[in-house]
Amino acid sequence: xxxxxxxxxxxxxxxxxxxxxxxxxxxxxxxxxxxxxxxxxxxxxxxxxxxxxxxxxxxxxxxxxxxxxxxxxxxxxxxxxxxxxxxxxxxxxxxxxxxxxxxxxxxxxxxxxxxxxxxxxxxxxxxxxxxxxxxxxxxxxxxxxxxxxxxxxxxxxxxxxxxxxxxxxxxxxxxxxxxxxxxxxxxxxxxxxxxxxxxxxxxxxxxxxxxxxxxxxxxxxxxxxxxxxxxxxxxxxxxxxxxxxxxxxxxxxxxxxxxxxxxxxxxxxxxxxxxxxxxxxxxxxxxxxxxxxxxxxxxxxxxxxxxxxxxxxxxxxxxxxxxxxxxxxxxxxxxxxxxxxxxxxxxxxxxxxx
Numbered sequence: 001x002x003x004x005x006x007x008x009x010x011x012x013x014x015x016x017x018x019x020x021x022x023x024x025x026x027x028x029x030x031x032x033x034x035x036x037x038x039x040x041x042x043x044x045x046x047x048x049x050x051x052x053x054x055x056x057x058x059x060x061x062x063x064x065x066x067x068x069x070x071x072x073x074x075x076x077x078x079x080x081x082x083x084x085x086x087x088x089x090x091x092x093x094x095x096x097x098x099x100x101x102x103x104x105x106x107x108x109x110x111x112x113x114x115x116x117x118x119x120x121x122x123x124x125x126x127x128x129x130x131x132x133x134x135x136x137x138x139x140x141x142x143x144x145x146x147x148x149x150x151x152x153x154x155x156x157x158x159x160x161x162x163x164x165x166x167x168x169x170x171x172x173x174x175x176x177x178x179x180x181x182x183x184x185x186x187x188x189x190x191x192x193x194x195x196x197x198x199x200x201x202x203x204x205x206x207x208x209x210x211x212x213x214x215x216x217x218x219x220x221x222x223x224x225x226x227x228x229x230x231x232x233x234x235x236x237x238x239x240x241x242x243x244x245x246x247x248x249x250x251x252x253x254x255x256x257x258x259x260x261x262x263x264x265x266x267x268x269x270x271x272x273x274x275x276x277x278x279x280x281x282x283x284x285x286x287x288x289x290x291x292x293x294x295x296x297x298x299x300x301x302x303x304x305x306x307x308x309x310x311x312x313x314x315x316x317x318x319x320x321x322x323x324x325x326x327x328x329x330x331x332x333x334x335x336x337x338x339x340x341x342x343x344x345x346x347x348x349x350x351x352x353x354x
Contacts, residue, residue, distance in 0.1 A: 061123070064132055065112040075104060075139065082146045088154045095161045100142040103164075108132045138164065141171045148174060155218050159202060165331035169202050169217065176208040181242055189227075189237040196232050196295070196315045198326050198333040199224050199241055206242035212254040216245050222257040222264050223248055224328035225297045225311040232315075233274055233295065233354050241328075244268070257311075258299065258348065265297060265350040275353045281346035283339045289351035290317050297352070300345040309347060 079100045084093050112132065114122035145152060145160075145167075151174045160170040187205045191197050201207060201224045207217035216223070223244035231239040248254045253264035269276035279285040281299065289296050296314040313326040322336045 061112055061115040061126070065109065065116055068109045068112060068132055071135075072104065072106065072109060075143065076101065078143065078146055082149055085150045085152070085154070088157075092154050092158060092161070096145075096157055099161055099164065100139075100146060103136060103138040103142055105133075105135055105139075138167055141167050144171050153214065155214055159217060163329075163331050166202050166217075169204065169207060172204070173208065176204070179208045181206070181209060181246065186238075186242045186246060187240055189231055189240050191237075193231055193235040193237055196228055196313065196326060199228050199328060200331070201241065201328045203241065206240070206245055209242065209245050211245055211249075216241070219254070219308075220245060221311045221328045222253070222297075225313050225326075226265065226268050228313045228326055228328070229295050229297060229352050230268065230272060230274060233352060234272065239272075247271075263350075265352075269352065277351045279349040279351060281348050283343045283346070285349050285351075286314060286323070286339070286346070287317065287321075289349070290314065290323075292353075294351040294353045297350045299347040299349070300342060301347050303345070 079097050082093070082097065084090060111122050111125060115126055145157075149157075152170065153173075156170055156173055160167045189197060189199075201220040202217035206220070207215065209216040209220075212219045220241060224241040226244050227239055227241040231237060245254075247268075248257070248264060251264075251267055252259075253267065257264040263278070266276055266278065268274070277289075277294075279289065286296055286298065298312055298314055300310045300312060302308045302310065310327065310329055312328070314323045315326070316324050318324060318336060322338050323342075324334060324336055326334050
């Protein structure tokens with residue numbers, strides 16, 4: 001009897017232990033299942049987030065790319081569809097269009113296209129930027145000119161074609177074309193008159209003045225050269241290009257600065273008390289005049305074969321024998337050139353001294 005009861009309790013004990021183990025296993029399975037489900041949800045959420053972030057990023061690149069491409073299309077369409085203004089040559093319009101197209105910076109289009117294509121370096125370069133880099137100011141100015149091209153004389157447009165630094169000056173022509181000066185309003189020069197001042201015909205203070213058959217910016221090189229020389233030799237700031245722009249027409253120099261038996265340089269020298277000698281257009285005469293302390297104005301033949309000769313100021317030669325040149329039609333303050341580079345262009349030479 002005792003042995004039976006002992007076995008009975010033992011069996012009951014084992015059964016109870018077994019049931020507890022079963023329950024424990026079931027509980028662990030539930031926990032494991034819950035953990036797996038949670039892990040799956042987290043992974044799915046992470047994948048979803050990464051997918052969404054990637055899609056958003058790609059959409060941002062694509063959206064910006066679409067905008068950039070549309071802007072470029074609009075600009076090129078404007079350029080290509082600009083009609084030939086009356087009196088213009090096809091070659092000038094073509095040259096202006098080429099300049100305008102070359103001014104457009106397409107690097108941002110390339111960058112965003114690469115980013116859309118998955119280029120990691122392009123994406124890093126863009127970073128968190130909300131907008132693409134804006135176009136150069138020249139694109140805005142070309143747009144302004146091309147939308148109103150009939151308002152611009154062809155020769156004025158050529159200034160911008162030959163020297164893009166004059167683009168803004170050219171663009172403002174419609175707002176300045178009626179500009180004129182009374183003698184009481186003539187601007188005087190600023191700076192040290194004991195030095196040669198670098199002056200430009202296309203200066204807003206006088207460049208828009210009607211002069212000869214065009215504007216002073218186009219045909220005022222002789223008067224601007226005179227201004228540089230006379231304001232220096234006479235040490236007087238009143239001798240600005242505008243001063244000579246008003247003086248020259250009295251003697252017809254605005255139409256023809258160099259005549260058969262007369263020229264603006266001799267006339268101005270006589271009128272304002274500056275010593276002057278006309279010389280043949282040879283390198284040796286320039287060097288000889290400079291060695292004697294004279295300031296030279298050299299007439300240079302136009303390189304395009306036209307009769308639009310330029311007049312530059314040569315006040316000195318450097319230690320290597322190169323000429324220091326102040327060009328009234330160039331945006332450069334001054335430049336140093338070898339005589340060999342321009343001696344074939346020399347037409348006439350005028351030496352001035354006090």
